Amino acid sequence: MAIVDYIYYVGEYGGNTVPEEEFSKSEKKAEAYLKNITHGKLTAENVSEYENVKDCICEMAETVFQYSHEKKEKKSESIDGYSVSYVTETTDGDNSVAVMKRKLYSIARYWLLNTGLLYLGVE
Template structure:
């Protein structure tokens, strides 16, 4: 079984960019991040997305925004190994969040993106 994304670069560059403004994921990296985002969406929706029919616009927008979030987290992490929690200007000082806190915040943001796009679709229902 091939791993596939729930959206493609054409949708990202067209519809998503028109609605949201800017696309930050480079063309060469989009497939990786859209597959990662699609797998998270599949997990959060408990497999409720019927992939045998056309994927809804809400799901595709969710995957695009989640891919953007995952990509930006990766970029941040590759530039530094921690995030600034606070700074002070006079006799400069900075404090940093620990890695676990940053990962929890990233995870909460991922859940928030999925809920924002899919809360009213019935796809997040885990019951019988």
């Protein structure tokens, strides 16, 4: 069962980026990534102990949705030799998935840094 539903996303979080028919898929991916980076510390049973988890997943779901429906923006275009360049966040050797994962981790740090969920050490 999903931690966040569309009603929470729109009503409590105030989201409007992800359409209802796409929300479940984006939320599922965001939740899976968050569970991976918390190394099992986040479970369905303890999610209510952390007030920012739902908002974190909402923001992550928006990012997942944006990357899966990415429209490329032209950076430059040359007509005679027909050359088109697009705006990109990737660097050499990177791909859009790597950039998305960095953004998702950054979102998780913003919302959950002081919860202990991201701590990898021994307690």
